[in-house]
Amino acid sequence: xxxxxxxxxxxxxxxxxxxxxxxxxxxxxxxxxxTGPSACTDGSADDFACDGIxxxxxxxxxxxxxxxxxxxxxxxxxxxxxxxxxxxxxxGTAFVDVxxxxxxxxxxxxPTATLSSPWRDIKVHxxxxxxxxxxxxxxxxxxxDLTRLRDPAGSQTFAADVIYGDFESAHNLAIxxxxxxxxxxxxxxxxxxxxxxxxxxxNNPLFAGCHDEASTHDTQCVVYRGPDTEHHGRELCFSSxxxxxxxxxxxxxxxxxxxxxxxxxxxxxxxxxxxxxxxALFLLGDELDELRLGVxxxxxxxxxxxxxxxxxxxxxxxxxxxxxxxxxxxxERVFAANYxxxxxVLRLLDPATGRLEEEGFFDTFPDGDGPDxxxxxxxxxxxxxxxxxxxxxxxxxxxxxTQ
Numbered sequence: 001x002x003x004x005x006x007x008x009x010x011x012x013x014x015x016x017x018x019x020x021x022x023x024x025x026x027x028x029x030x031x032x033x034x035t036g037p038s039a040c041t042d043g044s045a046d047d048f049a050c051d052g053i054x055x056x057x058x059x060x061x062x063x064x065x066x067x068x069x070x071x072x073x074x075x076x077x078x079x080x081x082x083x084x085x086x087x088x089x090x091x092g093t094a095f096v097d098v099x100x101x102x103x104x105x106x107x108x109x110x111p112t113a114t115l116s117s118p119w120r121d122i123k124v125h126x127x128x129x130x131x132x133x134x135x136x137x138x139x140x141x142x143x144x145d146l147t148r149l150r151d152p153a154g155s156q157t158f159a160a161d162v163i164y165g166d167f168e169s170a171h172n173l174a175i176x177x178x179x180x181x182x183x184x185x186x187x188x189x190x191x192x193x194x195x196x197x198x199x200x201x202x203n204n205p206l207f208a209g210c211h212d213e214a215s216t217h218d219t220q221c222v223v224y225r226g227p228d229t230e231h232h233g234r235e236l237c238f239s240s241x242x243x244x245x246x247x248x249x250x251x252x253x254x255x256x257x258x259x260x261x262x263x264x265x266x267x268x269x270x271x272x273x274x275x276x277x278x279x280a281l282f283l284l285g286d287e288l289d290e291l292r293l294g295v296x297x298x299x300x301x302x303x304x305x306x307x308x309x310x311x312x313x314x315x316x317x318x319x320x321x322x323x324x325x326x327x328x329x330x331x332e333r334v335f336a337a338n339y340x341x342x343x344x345v346l347r348l349l350d351p352a353t354g355r356l357e358e359e360g361f362f363d364t365f366p367d368g369d370g371p372d373x374x375x376x377x378x379x380x381x382x383x384x385x386x387x388x389x390x391x392x393x394x395x396x397x398x399x400x401x402t403q
Contacts, residue, residue, distance in 0.1 A: 181253070
């Protein structure tokens with residue numbers, strides 16, 4: 001167990017030394033590609049290879065005032081029913097109305113708080129976007145009220161409503177929308193571990209505590225209702241900690257407790273993972289095993305039904321060599337943004353064994369399929385309409401639909 005700092009009114013954590021990150025910014029300009037719409041027919045949608053997924057539209061980076069893309073998240077406005085893509089770029093965050101998938105509307109851009117950065121990450125809670133950037137000076141966490149997008153006066157340059165400044169730069173953040181806490185990771189505080197923030201008042205985020213036992217690259221934090229009844233109702237973070245997977249009880253923000261740390265064979269860089277909806281399995285992407293070990297694209301599967309003693313089950317291999325990056329799970333489907341091979345959709349065939357099978361794909365990056373850091377950065381599959389949005393480092397925002 002480790003904790004630093006206090007609750008909402010506590011002092012800010014001490015700075016930590018930054019670590020280098022593996023994802024570079026592309027150095028060559030994008031090629032001219034279709035902006036859609038184009039149905040996936042006979043294995044292609046205009047310039048893009050596909051299977052079962054069609055191109056509704058694509059917004060190039062220059063149409064959003066950007067030069068390189070990174071993270072993506074979505075927002076559904078429950079009041080109006082409209083859907084939005086929030087796309088990170090090296091120089092800021094773009095807001096795009098994707099309610100009509102074939103007719104996306106660029107609403108404007110929130111510039112970076114400080115320096116441009118290849119690493120920008122966005123999450124949403126209670127109609128607010130929370131944005132961090134890595135290796136970006138004193139960027140902090142931008143807070144943006146998304147309801148401002150309801151009546152835009154044409155595309156515009158926005159300003160943040162608030163900047164939370166208890167850290168400078170950060171690699172990523174997660175938000176547990178059920179509890180209203182953000183978990184900033186890879187910052188210059190908390191030894192690059194979990195920097196916890198109370199979001200109860202969006203215009204006044206409050207530092208809540210640290211978990212500083214390891215450098216965390218990404219995390220998913222949930223109120224646990226899985227098979228391990230001993231921990232029911234506790235708030236747990238499933239963290240990808242570069243050289244291991246950690247499960248941490250963060251119910252008490254001042255005194256978080258590490259429940260387990262798990263390694264696996266042929267580990268290179270523990271990047272990001274997601275729980276199945278029954279919270280029994282954890283699926284993980286290792287960002288560097290393809291490049292360093294020469295293996296095919298792999299998704300690692302863990303049995304976490306005993307959170308105190310997870311078991312590594314196996315690695316599911318695809319028929320590509322691309323580097324995997326970010327994956328998310330909706331129902332029985334796994335949506336994986338695998339850089340140069342684009343979006344891959346897997347189906348969980350057997351929850352007991354974690355057996356997977358690819359059922360569709362859309363290759364956002366026709367320029368190649370090697371283990372490089374280019375192409376699809378992330379995917380957001382949770383819009384109520386079923387529209388899928390994907391961010392591509394070089395080719396911008398993809399708005400996709402399944403057939």
